[in-house]
Amino acid sequence: MSLPTDPVANLAALIRCPSVTPSEGGALVALEAMLKPLGAEVRRPVFSEPGEADVENLYARVGTKPPHLMFAGHTDVVPPGDEDAWTHPPFAAQIADGWMFGRGAVDMKGGIACFVAALARYAEQHGAPEGSVSFLITGDEEGPAVNGTEKLLAWAAAAGERWDAALVGEPTCIEALGDMIKTGRRGSLSGRITVTGRQGHVAYPHRADNPIPGLLALASALIAEPFDEGTASFQPSNLEITSIDVGNPAVNVIPGRASAAFNIRFNDRWNAETLKAEIARRLDRAADEARRRFGRAAPLAYELEWRERPSPVFLTRDEKLISALSASIEEVTGRKPELSTSGGTSDARFIKNYCPVVEFGLVGQTMHMVDERVALGDLETLTRIYLRFLEDWF
Known part of the structure; x- marks a missing residue:
């Protein structure tokens, strides 16, 4: 069984799923298919709340031992708006001039695709990690955030899950890949x-x-x-x-x-x-x-x-987590990332109650825009950063 080591192929499979909040749209099905060859135990709980749409989420874990690293994110996306205004259809994952176009390309199916590819490459090169990696993926980040990450965390913790650190794959970079890590949020x-x-x-x-x-x-x-x-x-x-x-x-x-x-x-x-x-x-x-x-x-x-x-406002001060990620970015890109708390809120505000959390992902200049897109070279580079981070972490 081949492993999902190609972030471009991973992202194309995810973009082709029209998972506009709160619809699952096939994105979690596609992600589960990528994670199964890695030996992941995958569960997809659905949460409900009166007056809100039901939301399907995904929790998967590779390994059973500590240390336990969580990768968190979301497969839901904002609506594409006027599809006729797009140069390429928003759910076709078409490639042109070195770019992949599609809703969610950077926010944040691209980050998920790269982390899956990084974990697959780790398995190819090193075997199973000396610890555990979990995926905590919601379908309710772009929506009211009622039936998503907060409930998924509580559900997993009630089942006995404990995490040592978390990485959220939101698009944190401003101008170039590697220029910013989010260590907190207002x-x-x-x-x-x-x-x-x-x-x-x-x-x-x-x-x-x-x-x-x-x-x-x-x-x-x-x-x-x-x-x-x-x-x-x-x-x-x-x-x-x-x-x-x-x-x-x-x-x-x-x-x-x-x-x-x-x-x-x-x-x-x-x-x-x-x-x-x-x-x-x-x-x-x-x-x-x-x-x-x-x-x-x-x-x-x-x-x-x-x-x-x-x-709530929060700030992460975990030196091991921040240093390992910063060193991986600098080694792969040559850039020393700025540690920032700028921008809006994210689901890291829920995760910080369970373990130290930082955010790092793609350049976010086109997120939520018509013709949202990501450079193919950035997908490969981010995968290499995540792989180096996994190697350092474990």
Whole structure:
């Protein structure tokens, strides 16, 4: 039985599976077929949650002894959008001018394809590793992340699985393969402010109460001053107003309600509770100032709703894991990777509760875009980095 040592072939098989969140799309079937020749024990649990789609996930393990290394990632992808806008069909895995095109090429079926190839080459060259490698692969990373990695980790841990370290194959590199490892992530907190007024005719404003000026005053207060200047390991926290909604198609009607959504990415100076308190303080101060500015008898009334679950900030300091990966990258590419906590959140936020975790994968310049693509040379190089890392780790 031949081993899946070619990352290009592995990736083509995965891209041809239209696994748009939350559909499995055949991607986990294809991945299981790659892992079986490596002697992996593969399980594909399905998790459910009221109000959410069921999601199929994959957990596979090669070996039974410690040390135990986890490779984590996702086979689900974002929708391709207008398929006619693609130079090559998004699920055809076509190759042109040294590039493979397809949804998920870099985010993140490419990372999975390379790690499978690296483990297969390790088996060819060295036999079974002196330890264990597991694959923790979800179909819910690009979705609400409710029936994916968090539940899969708890399910595996309840079955007795323990890990010494984890590598997530997200596309972490910025300009060239090997230029960045993610050793942590900022936290994320989302909310919505709503001001309720009184609807009326614009020609008779005294009979109405326009909520928009008050809402703008509250939103402005959230971004008027920096939250911090950053820390040794993290960028400054930043809050962005992501929408302002009044639901009013008429130009001659004062709306009765206005709301604004926001998201803040925060560093290790904050946690969710201290940040909520700071945001409430800013809003209360702005509401009191609005009373004086707009001649109100009482502070501006508003509602503050916290949306979804906050993602915590975290930083990995495991020297063995970081040093082994950094050395492998530098040996293969000649580049010394930057250790970074920039960017958005990832499923590493769940994994860090079980073991030290870092993220390293392909260049992410085309992820989520039309004509998402990866250089064939980068697939080979990433496979060589992962192989060198496995050799060092074991």
